[in-house]
Amino acid sequence: xxxxxxxxxxxxxxxxxxxxxxxxxxxxxxxxxxxxxxxxxxxxxxxxxxxxxxxxxxxxxxxxxxxxxxxxxxxxxxxxxxxxxxxxxxxxxxxxxxxxxxxxxxxxxxxxxxxxxxxxxxxxxxxxxxxxxxxxxxxxxxxxxxxxxxxxxxxxxxxxxxxxxxxxxxxxxxxxxxxxxxxxxxxxxxxxxxxxxxxxxxxxxxxxxxxxxxxxxxxxxxxxxxxxxxxxxxxxxxxxxxxxxxxxxxxxxxxxxxxxxxxxxxxxxxxxxxxxxxxxxxxxxxxxxxxxxxxxxxxxxxxxxxxxxxxxxxxxxxxxxxxxxxxxxxxxxxxxxxxxxxxxxxxxxxxxxxxxxxxxxxxxxxxxxxxxxxxxxxxxxxxxxxxxxxxxxxxxxxxxxxxxxxxxxxxxxxxxxxxxxxxxxxxxxxxxxxxxxxxxxxxxxxxxxxxxxxxxxxxxxxxxxxxxxxxxxxxxxxxxxxxxxxxxxxxxxxxxxxxxxxxxxxxxxxxxxxxxxxxxxxxxxxxxxxxxxxxxxxxxxxxxxxxxxxxxxxxxxxxxxxxxxxxxxxxxxxxxxxxxxxxxxxxxxxxxxxxxxxxxxxxxxxxxxxxxxxxxxxx
Amino acid sequence: xxxxxxxxxxxxxxxxxxxxxxxxxxxxxxxxxxxxxxxxxxxxxxxxxxxxxxxxxxxxxxxxxxxxxxxxxxxxxxxxxxxxxxxxxxxxxxxxxxxxxxxxxxxxxxxxxxxxxxxxxxxxxxxxxxxxxxxxxxxxxxxxxxxxxxxxxxxxxxxxxxxxxxxxxxxxxxxxxxxxxxxxxxxxxxxxxxxxxxxxxxxxxxxxxxxxxxxxxxxxxxxxxxxxxxxxxxxxxxxxxxxxxxxxxxxxxxxxxxxxxxxxxxxxxxxxxxxxxxxxxxxxxxxxxxxxxxxxxxxxxxxxxxxxxxxxxxxxxxxx
Numbered sequence: 001x002x003x004x005x006x007x008x009x010x011x012x013x014x015x016x017x018x019x020x021x022x023x024x025x026x027x028x029x030x031x032x033x034x035x036x037x038x039x040x041x042x043x044x045x046x047x048x049x050x051x052x053x054x055x056x057x058x059x060x061x062x063x064x065x066x067x068x069x070x071x072x073x074x075x076x077x078x079x080x081x082x083x084x085x086x087x088x089x090x091x092x093x094x095x096x097x098x099x100x101x102x103x104x105x106x107x108x109x110x111x112x113x114x115x116x117x118x119x120x121x122x123x124x125x126x127x128x129x130x131x132x133x134x135x136x137x138x139x140x141x142x143x144x145x146x147x148x149x150x151x152x153x154x155x156x157x158x159x160x161x162x163x164x165x166x167x168x169x170x171x172x173x174x175x176x177x178x179x180x181x182x183x184x185x186x187x188x189x190x191x192x193x194x195x196x197x198x199x200x201x202x203x204x205x206x207x208x209x210x211x212x213x214x215x216x217x218x219x220x221x222x223x224x225x226x227x228x229x230x231x232x233x234x235x236x237x238x239x240x241x242x243x244x245x246x247x248x249x250x251x252x253x254x255x256x257x258x259x260x261x262x263x264x265x266x267x268x269x270x271x272x273x274x275x276x277x278x279x280x281x282x283x284x285x286x287x288x289x290x291x292x293x294x295x296x297x298x299x300x301x302x303x304x305x306x307x308x309x310x311x312x313x314x315x316x317x318x319x320x321x322x323x324x325x326x327x328x329x330x331x332x333x334x335x336x337x338x339x340x341x342x343x344x345x346x347x348x349x350x351x352x353x354x355x356x357x358x359x360x361x362x363x364x365x366x367x368x369x370x371x372x373x374x375x376x377x378x379x380x381x382x383x384x385x386x387x388x389x390x391x392x393x394x395x396x397x398x399x400x401x402x403x404x405x406x407x408x409x410x411x412x413x414x415x416x417x418x419x420x421x422x423x424x425x426x427x428x429x430x431x432x433x434x435x436x437x438x439x440x441x442x443x444x445x446x447x448x449x450x451x452x453x454x455x456x457x458x459x460x461x462x463x464x465x466x467x468x469x470x471x472x473x474x475x476x477x478x479x480x481x482x483x484x485x486x487x488x489x490x491x492x493x494x495x496x497x498x499x500x501x502x503x504x505x506x507x508x509x510x511x512x513x514x515x516x517x518x519x520x521x522x523x524x525x526x527x528x529x530x531x532x533x534x535x536x537x538x539x540x541x542x543x544x545x546x547x548x549x550x551x552x553x554x555x556x557x558x559x560x561x562x563x564x565x566x567x568x569x570x571x572x573x574x575x576x577x578x579x580x581x582x583x584x585x586x587x588x589x590x591x592x593x594x595x596x597x598x599x600x601x602x603x604x605x606x607x608x609x610x611x612x613x614x615x616x617x618x619x
Numbered sequence: 620x621x622x623x624x625x626x627x628x629x630x631x632x633x634x635x636x637x638x639x640x641x642x643x644x645x646x647x648x649x650x651x652x653x654x655x656x657x658x659x660x661x662x663x664x665x666x667x668x669x670x671x672x673x674x675x676x677x678x679x680x681x682x683x684x685x686x687x688x689x690x691x692x693x694x695x696x697x698x699x700x701x702x703x704x705x706x707x708x709x710x711x712x713x714x715x716x717x718x719x720x721x722x723x724x725x726x727x728x729x730x731x732x733x734x735x736x737x738x739x740x741x742x743x744x745x746x747x748x749x750x751x752x753x754x755x756x757x758x759x760x761x762x763x764x765x766x767x768x769x770x771x772x773x774x775x776x777x778x779x780x781x782x783x784x785x786x787x788x789x790x791x792x793x794x795x796x797x798x799x800x801x802x803x804x805x806x807x808x809x810x811x812x813x814x815x816x817x818x819x820x821x822x823x824x825x826x827x828x829x830x831x832x833x834x835x836x837x838x839x840x841x842x843x844x845x846x847x848x849x850x851x852x853x854x855x856x857x858x859x860x861x862x863x864x865x866x867x868x869x870x871x872x873x874x875x876x877x878x879x880x881x882x883x884x885x886x887x888x889x890x891x892x893x894x895x896x897x898x899x900x901x902x903x904x905x906x907x908x909x910x911x912x913x914x915x916x917x918x919x920x921x922x923x924x925x926x927x928x929x930x931x932x933x934x935x936x937x938x939x
Contacts, residue, residue: 296797
């Protein structure tokens with residue numbers, strides 16, 4: 001007996017002991033729960049909201065936004081000043097002399113050139129490569145490199161030859177220097193030439209894709225793969241030990257699927273404005289555990305409550321606001337944002353739930369191509385049909401009864417109030433009679449002769465419930481038959497990209513503070529134009545806006561473009577604008593902004609320690 | 620014994636090759652492009668093309684051979700690939716661009732091993748004690764009680780027991796923390812949840828074995844010799860009753876050590892189990908193959924260990 005189990009028990013104890021690491025470090029000043037693991041801190045690979053949020057902690061671009069300003073005003077950051085040429089196409093940035101990397105090296109203009117060059121290389125596979133096409137020569141450069149890599153791989157003479165690959169790399173560097181409009185004029189002066197005036201360029205520069213990248217680190221971890229000729233940057237560089245950053249905080253610990261720890265960076269030029277010493281960001285995927293972590297006091301902020309919890313939380317919150325309506329009215333009229341209102345109201349568990357607008361819209365795509373995937377003529381190529389389908393949906397009941405997540409009904413593609421200076425049109429209101437009339441005018445009186453409608457959506461996320469409600473509205477108002485097609489997410493996106501659908505669910509989140517972030521995806525041939533929509537009128541308006549340097553005239557053109565899109569052409573049917581439901585105590589956590597773009601200055605938040613009394617009162 | 624070891628060690632690479640081929644085939648035919656996320660801005664076509672070339676996702680044969688060369692250490696031995704990587708290079712993760720599959724497994728496997736070992740240790744102790752107690756007085760209240768507990772342990776799914784334990788011990792009594800990992804007390808609830816079905820199964824195995832053993836001739840002889848009842852049970856009955864437990868230990872350990880998606884999710888444990896599910900959903904080809912190969916290797920090693928242990932415990936088997 002002992003002969004069998006003694007060694008077994010010994011092995012178990014030894015292994016347990018060997019793998020056990022105790023962590024006796026104190027709790028950070030701020031603990032934020034992330035629902036999903038941050039996928040990367042490599043500026044070229046960023047693509048998710050939570051990645052950007054963390055990237056803003058550790059990196060700083062030439063500019064940054066004032067998170068508490070209702071218009072997200074631009075502040076100088078790594079650049080202390082800039083000049084813009086009269087035609088709005090050439091920017092000259094002066095990099096701050098006190099700007100430093102976390103290693104203590106000074107930040108120079110060549111770090112921006114190195115970072116942006118990497119963004120433009122197809123080798124780095126940046127999701128936001130196209131934003132850099134605004135730079136003179138950028139698009140031509142990245143396309144040239146892509147072709148050169150393809151030729152290299154197909155060439156049996158050069159493929160696998162390290163020397164040939166290195167030669168191609170040298171050629172690429174020379175080409176970049178000679179043709180792309182970003183140059184280090186001296187250590188601290190950066191010149192950027194744009195293809196046309198970009199009024200939102202300073203806002204774009206605050207976007208983490210435009211941050212500097214430590215030139216010598218990039219150099220040291222880059223190798224050229226002789227099999228493809230492409231540059232490869234070793235993944236080691238974003239680990240805490242080797243990551244070099246220039247933001248208010250630096251990454252000190254990153255345990256995969258467990259969380260990250262950030263600490264104040266003393267080398268940061270504006271360190272005196274950084275109020276927090278440390279931030280912990282545990283990854284908690286389970287909805288239950290997220291809420292428990294907040295309620296037990298282990299976390300200060302759950303930024304994105306899982307959908308399953310939202311309905312009840314929002315209902316309680318709404319009841320609480322109703323109860324205090326008398327005191328909320330004057331606060332809102334005085335210009336307080338919802339977070340400030342909550343901070344002023346009496347403490348209550350419902351007061352910890354916050355429903356804030358977000359920079360995204362949930363909508364349906366109509367396939368606008370001339371034919372359907374099976375070769376039949378596409379009835380949705382007719383704008384009247386799309387419009388008829390658009391104006392007979394009961395969006396109010398959809399958000400109020402089906403979703404119950406506090407989302408506002410959408411009549412426009414751009415969330416209202418999210419872009420300073422942009423005035424969205426009113427959009428189309430529900431009118432079943434007009435819908436039936438339009439449908440009849442298109443030749444389908446009461447649905448006669450109209451093919452069975454297929455509505456494509458992906459699994460999970462409650463898309464099925466929305467689809468059922470909308471399909472019922474269509475059937476009732478237009479007399480059409482609707483078939484619901486639910487697919488696995490990966491299959492769904494493949495179908496979407498290939499245009500294999502009649503109507504599909506979709507969503508879009510804006511990236512920067514300009515209407516084009518929502519409108520450009522409807523241009524003819526745009527890589528994200530899943531609708532295969534093509535309108536000469538819209539393309540012309542967007543082109544005219546791109547070349548218009550007068551901000552007033554430009555915003556008029558963009559407003560007209562959105563009106564054409566959602567009132568005349570209707571390739572998209574906006575259903576609701578997303579909200580973010582978060583949990584935090586507004587009296588303890590101060591400095592979070594309520595702007596739909598959800599840009600937060602986390603390093604400069606003020607956190608009032610939880611007192612014993614508050615802990616007792618916590619739900 | 621040595622022949623057995625040699626035999627198995629020669630078979631292992633062949634079995635792994637079969638596992639690799641089948642997994643890759645299945646993962647390859649799943650529709651969808653792993654380089655594109657479901658939402659958000661799509662990378663431009665030239666980026667997708669260059670990525671496909673880099674990861675060799677453009678041809679099945681190319682991927683099959685180059686991955687095999689990297690993962691088996693062949694690339695390192697012959698230095699046809701990048702020489703700086705690890706010997707068994709399982710490739711990059713498509714979902715987490717900052718991580719290689721080797722890194723992901725290196726961070727998750729120890730966690731899964733700790734929780735798996737703790738769960739099996741819990742299962743062994745509870746299962747053997749409960750099974751023995753039940754067998755001593757078949758039909759008694761104690762036997763019925765252990766039977767009910769075992770039945771519950773086997774049939775109630777872990778997401779129910781886990782949620783229940785969490786509700787009682789973290790929400791109501793606040794004895795154990797929520798969603799933390801790194802201290803011994805963080806291990807208790809997940810290990811108990813994961814170990815309960817094992818405990819229940821072992822209890823039934825031991826009970827059956829013990830009842831049979833206690834009625835056997837050699838136990839009667841031992842009792843007739845005047846040995847104490849304790850000694851009879853531990854040295855004569857239990858030893859033989861445990862043989863089926865040992866053969867169950869291999870798969871149980873492999874199962875527990877490669878993690879459970881549900882337990883990991885409930886208690887926010889950063890183990891390997893989640894990658895089985897998530898990698899497939901994300902079509903993270905390299906990660907899918909990586910975790911499957913590691914799981915297969917562990918399973919084979921565990922089975923080998925059990926066979927060795929078995930021969931050691933029961934010399935009759937070796938001589939057959």
